[in-house]
Amino acid sequence: MDITLAAIREQPGLEEIPMIAVLPKSALDLLPNPLIDDFVFEPLNAQELSARVLTRLIKSESLGEGNVIRFEKLEIDIDNYRARVNGKPIELTYKEFELLRFLMTHRGRVFTREALLNRVWGYDYFGSARTVDVHIRRLRSKIGTYENNIETVRNVGYRFSESG
Incomplete structure (x- = not known):
């Protein structure tokens, strides 16, 4: 699972998107995982998932957007001292x-x-x-x-x- 998550995180533009995993209860041993921002156990409760997605979106909008300076495909993330060109660090x-x-x-x-x-x-x-x-x-x-x-x-x- 970590290999797939790491590959997703490395895709340009996806590295900062909150990752919410839907897991079977038997996967509890996979947590905590630094690649996962949040999780929901199966059986899936749609209201809970919706609330978690909304919470993560609000957090991700309040973090970073005002602290990233962009010019075309050149960007600097002030909070994390990261710079990227064409999505590559x-x-x-x-x-x-x-x-x-x-x-x-x-x-x-x-x-x-x-x-x-x-x-x-x-x-x-x-x-x-x-x-x-x-x-x-x-x-x-x-x-x-x-x-x-x-x-x-x-x-x-x-x-x-x-x-x-």
Whole structure:
């Protein structure tokens, strides 16, 4: 059962959908299971299943939707520090994630390297402004087809552009 559930969870767009299993009472030994969000035992009570589905949908809507920033097929989940391109997870360092988050929440606006250092690294950071360049280069290489959306504004800084 875990193999099938894991395969379902790995499908793009399905990994965050609440999973409710309908199980025979003899399957009690399969629980708890981290791949299952909730369960109902057979014989199935339609009202109970309906109530559980509704509860899970309400919870899933209140979690995450307001905390996910999307641009086309590029998305970042702020609550869980996850980033995805075309539904596939991408590995970002903490600063890469924060830099992408900042740029995506301020689309179209140009920020100098110094402004990005202050906003993303903090005012107490005393490194070189070229740190931003290095992080931008690494970030671009990780976001694939969206690399051109992080634009260099010559002699000024960077912006996240929707035209890319």
